[in-house]
Amino acid sequence: MSGLPIASNLYFDNHFKKPGVKLLPNEFYMTSEDMVLVTVLGSCVAACINDRTAGIGGMNHFMLPDDGSDASHASSDSMRYGAYAMEVLINELIKRGGRRERFEAKVFGGGAVLAGMTTINIGDRNSEFVRRYLALEKIRIVAEDLQGMHPRKVAFMPRSGQVMVKKLKTAHDPIVVEREQALVQRSPEERAERLAKARARVELFQSNATAAKPRAELFTTNASNVKRPRVELFTSRMKTVEEA
Numbered sequence: 327m328s329g330l331p332i333a334s335n336l337y338f339d340n341h342f343k344k345p346g347v348k349l350l351p352n353e354f355y356m357t358s359e360d361m362v363l364v365t366v367l368g369s370c371v372a373a374c375i376n377d378r379t380a381g382i383g384g385m386n387h388f389m390l391p392d393d394g395s396d397a398s399h400a401s402s403d404s405m406r407y408g409a410y411a412m413e414v415l416i417n418e419l420i421k422r423g424g425r426r427e428r429f430e431a432k433v434f435g436g437g438a439v440l441a442g443m444t445t446i447n448i449g450d451r452n453s454e455f456v457r458r459y460l461a462l463e464k465i466r467i468v469a470e471d472l473q474g475m476h477p478r479k480v481a482f483m484p485r486s487g488q489v490m491v492k493k494l495k496t497a498h499d500p501i502v503v504e505r506e507q508a509l510v511q512r513s514p515e516e517r518a519e520r521l522a523k524a525r526a527r528v529e530l531f532q533s534n535a536t537a538a539k540p541r542a543e544l545f546t547t548n549a550s551n552v553k554r555p556r557v558e559l560f561t562s563r564m565k566t567v568e569e570a
Contacts, residue, residue, distance in 0.1 A: 330354070330414060339364070342481065349387045352406050354415050356384025356422065356484065363482045366494075367435035369449035371408070371456050371472070374432045374482040374489055375415060375465065377424040383484025384419055386411040390448060391455035408455050416463065431460050432469040432489045434480045449473060 333353040339346035342362045347355045349365040349372070357363075363385040365372050376383025388411035420426065436453035453472040460467055471478065471491050479492040 330418070333363075339481075342483075349385060351387050351389050352411075354384060354386035354411065354418075356382065356415065356418050358382045358422070358485060360485055361483070363484060364480065366477060366479050368437055368439045368477045369435070369452060371433060371435040371452040372480055372482075373412060373415065373456055373460070374434070374480070374484070374487075375419060375429050376484050376487040377419065377428045378430070378487055379428050380423045380425065381485050382419060382422055382424050383482070383487060384415050385480075385482050385484070386415045388412075388452070391451040408452065408459065412456070412459055412463075416465075426463070426465065429465045430468045430487060431465050432482070432487070433457070433460070433467060434471050434478055434489075434491060436472040437474050437476055437478065439475065439477050 331353050333347050333349045333355040335348040335350070337346050337348065338344075339362050344360055344362055346362045346364055349355060349363060351370055355363050358381050363374075365385065365387050367387070370387055370389045372385055372387045374383065374385045388408045389406040391408045416426070416429075419429070433456050436449040438449045450473060457467065469489065477494045479494060481490045483489070
């Protein structure tokens with residue numbers, strides 16, 4: 327996996343009592359170890375995918391969708407770009423013995439946590455992208471917590487597939503606010519330039535990837551009609567909640 331944007335912030339998680347990895351935007355991590363992968367999301371989306379039979383799983387964290395239909399409303403390069411982030415995670419899981427037909431996905435994020443974000447709809451676009459991408463790949467979404475107004479903290483146990491989500495009480499988390507403001511403040515020219523570079527990198531990755539396969543036309547799924555299982559919410563007191 328040399329050269330790939332693998333998360334490197336390793337630590338011991340005192341809450342879950344096991345080794346952990348903190349994912350920043352544009353990173354991914356996969357493992358077969360008994361670990362917890364943690365990230366904080368605003369309008370970004372994290373896909374958590376695992377193969378319970380193989381005992382392997384991983385998480386990515388991307389900032390923008392893949393379609394590039396309006397370069398003035400999106401900018402991305404490398405793992406910021408949803409298509410690249412999903413390709414990297416899926417292909418690396420397959421290389422490590424995962425089987426596409428056994429994959430289960432849980433997806434999170436896409437919140438409109440700043441007033442300015444509602445204008446360019448990055449969270450909504452990220453959410454719709456990850457749903458239709460996984461539908462195209464025929465990977466089941468077994469749980470989701472997408473959109474809304476709140477940032478989220480997500481903790482994923484890749485070997486078992488367990489995920490816990492914490493809705494943050496305020497959007498005024500300085501790290502989340504800084505990331506979201508950076509997305510909306512770039513000039514249209516800068517967004518267009520970064521988008522063009524990102525699309526070129528994704529095309530190169532897809533043409534060279536060992537597990538790449540022909541793409542069909544993306545289609546939209548109505549996720550609101552799909553019954554999802556329970557997602558656990560972690561706070562100071564552990565409890566479970568029915569997913570929206």
